[in-house]
Amino acid sequence: MKPTLLISGCLSGQPVRYDGTARTLMQDSLARWQAEGRVIAFCPETAAGLPTPRPPAEIIRSQDGAAVLDGSGRVCEADGHDVSAPFLTGAYMMLDLARRHDCRFALLMDGSPSCGSSFIYDGRFTGTRHAGQGVTAALLRRNGIAVYAPSLFARLEAMMD
Numbered sequence: 001m002k003p004t005l006l007i008s009g010c011l012s013g014q015p016v017r018y019d020g021t022a023r024t025l026m027q028d029s030l031a032r033w034q035a036e037g038r039v040i041a042f043c044p045e046t047a048a049g050l051p052t053p054r055p056p057a058e059i060i061r062s063q064d065g066a067a068v069l070d071g072s073g074r075v076c077e078a079d080g081h082d083v084s085a086p087f088l089t090g091a092y093m094m095l096d097l098a099r100r101h102d103c104r105f106a107l108l109m110d111g112s113p114s115c116g117s118s119f120i121y122d123g124r125f126t127g128t129r130h131a132g133q134g135v136t137a138a139l140l141r142r143n144g145i146a147v148y149a150p151s152l153f154a155r156l157e158a159m160m161d
């Protein structure tokens, strides 16, 4: 049986980003997988109850999602408001969804404190990137799910078809 893909809601066209926009990924293969019923879209932040729009959040002190999972890192808004709890809740909700649908692959929006898989922002709210992953990406990877950024779409295609 061909695999089912978990995808960030914003990449599938849902306007769920912190600023109320989507980042719809236009790829023929993705449209075909969707038509075949092999794509499940999910936004961990809104699923956990965060509103849209919402203040941007970053993982503090150049840490990444793994540190948040381990309790040594935090996700905060620019004013210091700690939103680690809903970020963790959303991550575990997405993992549960992946398990229920036996997903081995996820295509997640890069740069996000939830979904980032190759880079995130460094926690100073200055637009500075550093290598790292978001909370959901880290949790999915810990549980054996291969996470792809949109920049790696060609590699994902080879696994999905």
Ligand code: SF4
Pocket: 008, 009, 010, 011, 016, 017, 018, 042, 043, 044, 045, 046, 109, 112, 114, 115
């Ligand atoms: Fe997109 Fe993930 Fe952010 Fe939701 S949490 S808006 S799916 S990047």
